[in-house]
Amino acid sequence: MKTQTFLKCLSGLLLFVGISLNAQESVVRIPLNTLTKPAFDLVGPDGQRLSVGQLKTHFDRTLDLSTFNPIENKFWQNPQAANYPAVDNLLIGQMPSPEVGLIYNGFVGVVRELGMYAISVKSASNPTQTYRLKSGLQVHSSLLKAALLRKIGVYQESPRYYQSVKVKFNSLAEMNDFIKQAFCVGGPDEVAIACLSIDPDDRGFISHKNDADFSLVLHGSYLEKLNPEVPNLFDGLTPSNDNTLQVYAQSRAYRALVAPYVIADVGESVNRFSAQSV
Numbered sequence: 001m002k003t004q005t006f007l008k009c010l011s012g013l014l015l016f017v018g019i020s021l022n023a024q025e026s027v028v029r030i031p032l033n034t035l036t037k038p039a040f041d042l043v044g045p046d047g048q049r050l051s052v053g054q055l056k057t058h059f060d061r062t063l064d065l066s067t068f069n070p071i072e073n074k075f076w077q078n079p080q081a082a083n084y085p086a087v088d089n090l091l092i093g094q095m096p097s098p099e100v101g102l103i104y105n106g107f108v109g110v111v112r113e114l115g116m117y118a119i120s121v122k123s124a125s126n127p128t129q130t131y132r133l134k135s136g137l138q139v140h141s142s143l144l145k146a147a148l149l150r151k152i153g154v155y156q157e158s159p160r161y162y163q164s165v166k167v168k169f170n171s172l173a174e175m176n177d178f179i180k181q182a183f184c185v186g187g188p189d190e191v192a193i194a195c196l197s198i199d200p201d202d203r204g205f206i207s208h209k210n211d212a213d214f215s216l217v218l219h220g221s222y223l224e225k226l227n228p229e230v231p232n233l234f235d236g237l238t239p240s241n242d243n244t245l246q247v248y249a250q251s252r253a254y255r256a257l258v259a260p261y262v263i264a265d266v267g268e269s270v271n272r273f274s275a276q277s278v
Helices: 004-028 052-060 089-094 141-149 172-183 258-263
Strands: 102-113 114-122 130-136 160-168 206-210 215-225
Touching: 102 130, 102 172, 114 172, 130 141, 130 160, 141 215, 141 258
Parallel strands: 102 160
Antiparallel strands: 102 114, 114 130, 130 215, 160 215, 206 215
């Protein structure tokens, strides 16, 4: 009897340890002990900008500085006033429907770290309007980030998701070049160095390839309206670079992007098997 009780306790302990280890492996760690200066763009309850001296006084009084909002700017507006819906259905309704189809307008590029490629396209019904179509392993993550960013006051123009959409090319050579540039079909070369190294047929990203009318169907993608005044932040990339990072890093609105980026970091766990629905 004592032996059975001991074994039960031991099993329970091992189970607890196993769960703890699995939980630790899934934790996203964000370093907090950094040398980054405090955000300089905070405002008090009265809406007035806080000086460095005021911030220090609040900090010395152990007041939680995270409760202060940043100054409204190009990237962030107070969500209580802006009240952006998670998805801008009006904008999405103005974009081409999947039934209309798209016309290929050129290859934009690949970000292998994100597992995403982008192409320039036009609406088959209105060739004067140019959009950007993106697809890959982070599509659902980008859609989630777009909604989260809008809800916390970061204005983004909502992308339109396509479960499947037909894309027409000008020639067979252009269609084959796109596939090679995006997916490294046939192996990378000097033309397609940065490609996804994914078999588009096995993973279900491409179907119904028609060599006669130079068209194919893309699965699991989203259409993005091009607006130079509204930079795309929902792919997890920001406008900062090595030369401007220190300037951006002083902004609470910019630093706060880490929250929706981490929450929506689902990636291939959503697109593990196929871009097509089952």
